[in-house]
Amino acid sequence: MDQPNYTADNIKNAVNQWLFQDAVDIEKEKAELKDEREQLEAERKRIEDERRALEDVKRKIDLERDDLKRRTEIENARLERENSLFEMKWRLMEEEIVRLEKEKLEVAQLREEYTPTVSIQGSEFRSSVLFSGVSNELELKKRYKDLMKIFHPDNVAGDDATVCKINDEYEQLKSEFRARY
Numbered sequence: 001m002d003q004p005n006y007t008a009d010n011i012k013n014a015v016n017q018w019l020f021q022d023a024v025d026i027e028k029e030k031a032e033l034k035d036e037r038e039q040l041e042a043e044r045k046r047i048e049d050e051r052r053a054l055e056d057v058k059r060k061i062d063l064e065r066d067d068l069k070r071r072t073e074i075e076n077a078r079l080e081r082e083n084s085l086f087e088m089k090w091r092l093m094e095e096e097i098v099r100l101e102k103e104k105l106e107v108a109q110l111r112e113e114y115t116p117t118v119s120i121q122g123s124e125f126r127s128s129v130l131f132s133g134v135s136n137e138l139e140l141k142k143r144y145k146d147l148m149k150i151f152h153p154d155n156v157a158g159d160d161a162t163v164c165k166i167n168d169e170y171e172q173l174k175s176e177f178r179a180r181y
Contacts, residue, residue, distance in 0.1 A: 131169060137177040144170045 130147060134140045144166070149155070151162045 130166060131173055134173070137174065140170065140173055140177060 131140065131143055134143050147166050148163070150157060151166060152158050153160050153163060
């Protein structure tokens with residue numbers, strides 16, 4: 001059997017070869033670690049960018065939530081003011097309705113008070129304001145013609161509704177005068 005030849009040159013060559021192989025392995029590991037480090041650095045940068053993006057989104061959401069909260073408070077205050085105003089208007093309308101009912105009764109009473117009673121040969125009947133003071137059929141005709149001159153629809157102060165009222169009252173009073181005589 002051959003014994004390996006351990007000469008200084010062989011040992012030196014073996015150590016150099018071993019050192020060379022070790023250096024190559026170290027360089028290879030160094031390159032792998034450098035690649036791994038670059039990948040980790042890229043991953044760290046990507047994670048940092050995502051974290052910043054998430055923080056921006058969170059900030060936007062917080063701003064939108066604050067804005068929505070502020071707008072909700074403003075809208076609630078506006079609705080409260082509107083409801084308060086509506087309640088005030090409602091109370092005023094109710095008070096006005098009551099006041100109008102009172103005025104309506106007062107006007108009806110005044111109308112009754114101011115409708116004069118005309119006496120025709122011992123009998124009494126009520127005449128309207130338009131024909132107040134008329135005591136016979138001749139005065140009734142004269143007053144009717146005067147009123148028609150004033151309120152006829154062809155005149156400046158003319159009014160169809162007033163003419164209808166005048167005609168109705170005239171016919172009613174005329175029939176009352178004829179019934180009395």
